[in-house]
Amino acid sequence: DSGVTQTPKHLITATGQRVTLRCSPRSGDLSVYWYQQSLDQGLQFLIQYYNGEERAKGNILERFSAQQFPDLHSELNLSSLELGDSALYFCASSRRDPDTQYFGPGTRLTVL
């Protein structure tokens, strides 16, 4: 157990819908990262927050947004969902930036 929690574990929704994925970092970690992993693919970096501020942006679509709250938990919002958005979404956290990233168990999103 890495200490990073993600909810929900599974999410099934329809095209055009909007969902919110939640991540709680390890105690004491200030940085949160979001990644997308499609079937049999590598990890694609989406976005990073550090102590509430956006720190780095990767290949995140305009339909996707994220934020980190004062208690350091983070949410990833996915809207106008398409079939191709079906993937495993990981959250990771680290104490500093840069530093070792510890991953949560992921949220498996299925868009039908």
Added chain:
Amino acid sequence: AQTVTQSQPEMSVQEAETVTLSCTYDTSESDYYLFWYKQPPSRQMILVIRQEAYKQQNATENRFSVNFQKAAKSFSLKISDSQLGDAAMYFCAYDMRFGAGTRLTVKP
């Protein structure tokens, strides 16, 4: 562009033998971290080993060790005494960039 390349999509090893997974990366930084992560069928991402670029000594964690060649920007992972539980996808990572992964099969 800063990239991470794993040139071996698949590797196979006999149980109890040694296998080396390759990784090259590109960066203009002088101080950084490199990582190997393991992803078993459960899809959980598990940290295997970490290397700090300013340290010349190669990192070691039990049966796992790295060969870090900073000038060549090479970072390979050696697994000794391979076990059935080592079967997984292995990802090399630099910063927020991950390689495409190497699928390791362990034969009994």
